[in-house]
Amino acid sequence: MTACAREGALEVEGLARHYGEREALSGVSLSLEEGQTLVVFGPNGAGKTTLLRVLATLLRPHEGIVRVLGSTLPQEAWAVRGRLGLLAHEPLLYRELTARENLRFHARLHGVADRRVGELLELVAMDGRSREPLRTLSRGMVQRVAVARAVLHDPELLLLDEPHANLDPAAVELVAPLIGASSGRTRVICSHDPGGGLAEADVVLGLRAGRPALLRRAAEVDPAEIAELYR
Amino acid sequence: MRRTVGALLRKELLVELRTLESVPGMSLFAVTTFVVFHFALNRNVVDGDLAAGILWVTLLFAAILGINRLFVADAEEGGFDGFLLAPVDRSAMLLAKAVTLLAYLLVLELVAVPAFALLLLGPPLGQALPGLLGVLALGDLGVAAIGTLVAALAVRTRARDLLGPLLALPLLVPIVIGGARASSPVLASAHHGGPSARWLLTLGLYDLVFGLIAYALFDFLLED
Numbered sequence: 001m002t003a004c005a006r007e008g009a010l011e012v013e014g015l016a017r018h019y020g021e022r023e024a025l026s027g028v029s030l031s032l033e034e035g036q037t038l039v040v041f042g043p044n045g046a047g048k049t050t051l052l053r054v055l056a057t058l059l060r061p062h063e064g065i066v067r068v069l070g071s072t073l074p075q076e077a078w079a080v081r082g083r084l085g086l087l088a089h090e091p092l093l094y095r096e097l098t099a100r101e102n103l104r105f106h107a108r109l110h111g112v113a114d115r116r117v118g119e120l121l122e123l124v125a126m127d128g129r130s131r132e133p134l135r136t137l138s139r140g141m142v143q144r145v146a147v148a149r150a151v152l153h154d155p156e157l158l159l160l161d162e163p164h165a166n167l168d169p170a171a172v173e174l175v176a177p178l179i180g181a182s183s184g185r186t187r188v189i190c191s192h193d194p195g196g197g198l199a200e201a202d203v204v205l206g207l208r209a210g211r212p213a214l215l216r217r218a219a220e221v222d223p224a225e226i227a228e229l230y231r
Numbered sequence: 232m233r234r235t236v237g238a239l240l241r242k243e244l245l246v247e248l249r250t251l252e253s254v255p256g257m258s259l260f261a262v263t264t265f266v267v268f269h270f271a272l273n274r275n276v277v278d279g280d281l282a283a284g285i286l287w288v289t290l291l292f293a294a295i296l297g298i299n300r301l302f303v304a305d306a307e308e309g310g311f312d313g314f315l316l317a318p319v320d321r322s323a324m325l326l327a328k329a330v331t332l333l334a335y336l337l338v339l340e341l342v343a344v345p346a347f348a349l350l351l352l353g354p355p356l357g358q359a360l361p362g363l364l365g366v367l368a369l370g371d372l373g374v375a376a377i378g379t380l381v382a383a384l385a386v387r388t389r390a391r392d393l394l395g396p397l398l399a400l401p402l403l404v405p406i407v408i409g410g411a412r413a414s415s416p417v418l419a420s421a422h423h424g425g426p427s428a429r430w431l432l433t434l435g436l437y438d439l440v441f442g443l444i445a446y447a448l449f450d451f452l453l454e455d
Contacts, residue, residue, distance in 0.1 A: 056316060057315075057316070058312055058315060058316070058455065059455045060454070060455045074454075078318070081315075081316055081317060081318045082316075082317065082318030084316070086312070086316055088309060088312065090308050090309030090312070091308055091309065092308070092309040092310060092312050092313035092316075093308055093309075093310060093313065094242065094246060094304055094305075094307075094308065094310050095304075095307060095308055096245065096246045096249040096250055096304065097242065097245055097246065097249075101242075101245060105238055105241070105242050106313060106317070108234055108235070108237070108238035109235060109238060109313075109314065109317035109319055110317055110318065111234075111318075133249065134308075149313070
């Protein structure tokens with residue numbers, strides 16, 4: 001996959017990452033243009049979350065070159081933080097704080113006006129429960145707050161790890177303008193849903209045991225190839 | 232930096248007020264330990280070296296409880312990663328956590344010192360207090376710097392509950408020694424001199440060294 005006329009949002013060449021002796025990622029290369037969506041498929045333990053955490057600057061690459069939004073990781077990680085939004089398995093929020101307090105906390109860290117907190121709580125339909133501690137909310141509600149947190153600072157790049165986990169169909173529609181294709185942001189999505197994932201993708205990466213098993217434009221990918229990754 | 236530290240401190244305060252996990256536990260532990268000393272020594276009053284030793288050892292172990300819980304809320308639901316993703320000076324977290332731990336220690340001492348006076352201390356607390364306050368303040372600064380450093384190191388490991396105390400104890404021993412030696416004269420029945428200047432200086436230097444080490448290492452500890 002090569003970068004075209006538009007600036008590359010992601011450029012990864014020969015990425016490897018280990019956890020002790022265990023190889024979590026190896027030989028991963030890809031590139032993604034601004035505004036495009038990369039969907040990463042692969043069974044549990046294939047390295048999807050590790051890839052996302054490397055791109056999010058939370059894990060250092062052990063080998064290879066990783067450039068995110070024009071900055072090389074890990075040397076220029078400081079320049080990327082604040083320009084990306086991560087929606088991970090964990091909500092990156094505090095259970096004892098309310099949704100509003102959590103978002104205000106992140107708003108202060110990112111230098112975002114408090115007004116944006118109220119707007120986002122309305123957009124994810126959490127304004128009515130925004131003064132209750134997160135630990136009292138359902139997982140779906142927490143996920144909606146996590147979506148609001150991920151886009152609070154209007155990031156250019158969204159890193160989404162199974163973004164629709166715990167969301168009912170209505171909530172999926174609710175968050176679509178924020179993290180869906182219509183948001184216009186560059187996105188990397190980890191997914192286990194071949195149909196839904198493929199529909200969102202411009203580029204598809206399939207991982208198996210940390211190694212790339214599939215890397216192609218979405219239009220050229222047969223759903224059966226994705227199903228094959230899970231066998 | 233100030234905005235970030237303020238946001239972190241507000242978050243710490245809210246979490247502690249909602250959970251009441253650290254300060255009440257530390258205070259209860261200290262009071263219980265004084266009761267244990269009271270009966271184990273079979274003495275109603277202690278003074279001098281013994282009083283200083285009991286006070287500082289008890290404060291040390293109570294502080295360990297707070298140190299162990301300092302990053303728990305951050306580790307639970309990924310709040311730590313949320314901070315790491317923000318475009319802020321990471322030293323803000325060192326400062327906020329150290330101030331938080333310092334506040335925990337101050338509240339602990341507000342409970343523990345009167346309890347100590349009531350249960351064990353021979354000389355009147357009123358006489359000892361002016362000298363004791365300075366020693367406690369210097370000791371607290373060192374505990375806050377070392378405790379934050381150790382807690383940040385331990386939180387990213389699987390054995391954090393074990394690693395925290397194992398790392399903190401040897402590093403905090405000089406503070407216990409310095410604190411006990413410095414406060415021994417003010418807790419003595421016969422002689423009500425001020426705290427030992429030599430040991431106050433030692434404590435101050437130790438605080439400074441570990442404050443600088445914590446500042447130099449903290450960013451590195453937060454990295455993968």
